[in-house]
Amino acid sequence: MMKKLISHFFPNHCLVCEKEIDPAQYLCADCLGSIKGPIMTPFELKFVDSAFSYWKYESPLKELIRAYKFEDRPGIASLLSEMLFEMINTFSPAADVIVPVPTSIQAFVKRGFDTNLRILRRLSKTIDIRIDNVLTIAGKSIPQSRLKMEDRFQNVKDKFYLKRSPRSTSVILFDDVVTTGATASQCARVLKEGGVKEITLLAIAGGKK
Ligand SMILES: [Zn+2]
Structure with missing residues (x-):
């Protein structure tokens, strides 16, 4: 009623x-039914040992993620966390620690929430996984989505650093979207410099071309 x-x-x-x-x-x-992940095909990225995405960054997953990030629909986090849960179930990575790719301060202020962290917090209610929010972004950076592909690597180089030592030597790195992979790769480099040996990257949408 x-x-x-x-x-x-x-x-x-x-x-x-x-x-x-x-x-x-x-x-x-x-x-919703036309999103048929998780895709089993791995993709390659520097500093990352293995990488998988749930589905391609195309309609309707693209609209769903854009609404989540840019149109103030934080509730979509539960749907995205279900997709991440399915991926972890399928690939069963050895790591039980998950590190979110951080949201910039500007994006956080604009949206009022950390997009990746919100998905991981939902996930941690479903499965026994520890969130290690160890990465942070230095200074101002232009949102990757606003830049041309060739400028994205320079934009994120030396932007990420560790707040402290990572909690595990084997981690899952999570980002909602991976397109060029520049951001995820830089995060992985910083984690490896901090002593992490094994990194599995999981993304909801993407797959580096
Ligand atoms: Zn529809």
Whole structure:
């Protein structure tokens, strides 16, 4: 009854196809069903030992992540954490420590939450995994999404550093989107300099071309 009333006054629409959906959902069943991860194909990235993404950074996953990051829909974190959970279940990496790629201060202030950390906090309610929020970003950096591919590496070089020693020598590095891989690779380099031996990168969307 309550649900019916809410959807009558506040109709909710699929982020991709505009079909009317339940107020608690973000994508309709068809759009959600077209995301068929986790992809088993690994991709290569410097300083990272193995890397996997859940699905390609394309519609409808792209719209879902963009709504999460840029349109103030923090609730999408639970859906993304379910995808990450499925990946961990499938790949079963040896590490039980997960390190988020950090959000810049500017992005944090703008969105009011740390995008990767929020996903990991949801995940840690489902499985026994320790979050090691050890990485941080120095100074100002331009959001990678606003730069041309060739400028992205320079933008993040020497931007990341460790707040303290990492808690484990074997970690999962997590980022929601990996496109060029410049950010994830720099984070991995810093972790390795800090004594980490083995890094598995998991991303919701991407797969370096
Ligand atoms: Zn749809």
